[in-house]
Amino acid sequence: MAQQQPPLDQQLDQSAQPPIEDMVSCVTALEAALLPCLPARELQAIDRSPHPSHQIDVERHARDFMEAAKKLQLYFNSLQREDKPTKSELLRKEISMMEEELKTKNELIEKHERLIQGWKKELKDQLDKHNTELERV
Numbered sequence: 001m002a003q004q005q006p007p008l009d010q011q012l013d014q015s016a017q018p019p020i021e022d023m024v025s026c027v028t029a030l031e032a033a034l035l036p037c038l039p040a041r042e043l044q045a046i047d048r049s050p051h052p053s054h055q056i057d058v059e060r061h062a063r064d065f066m067e068a069a070k071k072l073q074l075y076f077n078s079l080q081r082e083d084k085p086t087k088s089e090l091l092r093k094e095i096s097m098m099e100e101e102l103k104t105k106n107e108l109i110e111k112h113e114r115l116i117q118g119w120k121k122e123l124k125d126q127l128d129k130h131n132t133e134l135e136r137v
Helices: 008-012 019-037 041-048 052-083 087-136
Strands: none
């Protein structure tokens, strides 16, 4: 009745695929699993059938659909997790920003210390100059 497809795990767990192809394969698997579950007359008749193999078919289609839906949900959850950095990533980023800020401030402090040393030298030179002039007088 239904076409034989490779197991959903083989269809969906191909890590080499780019993300958009992962999503497309999830949607395709979901659609393929959904089609046999649609309320077609034959399926409705099979669903009411007392024959156990028919009932198993309906249950299998429903189970396949639920598996495909779960895989699609997991895919979207993983995309959502990729967008949100983890706590450790946030902390690493914050630490690196603080280290960069510290480096910049240390460079600024060193620059001001050099300026202050230069001004001290100029003031000392001027003081010595004034002292020598006062000694002459």
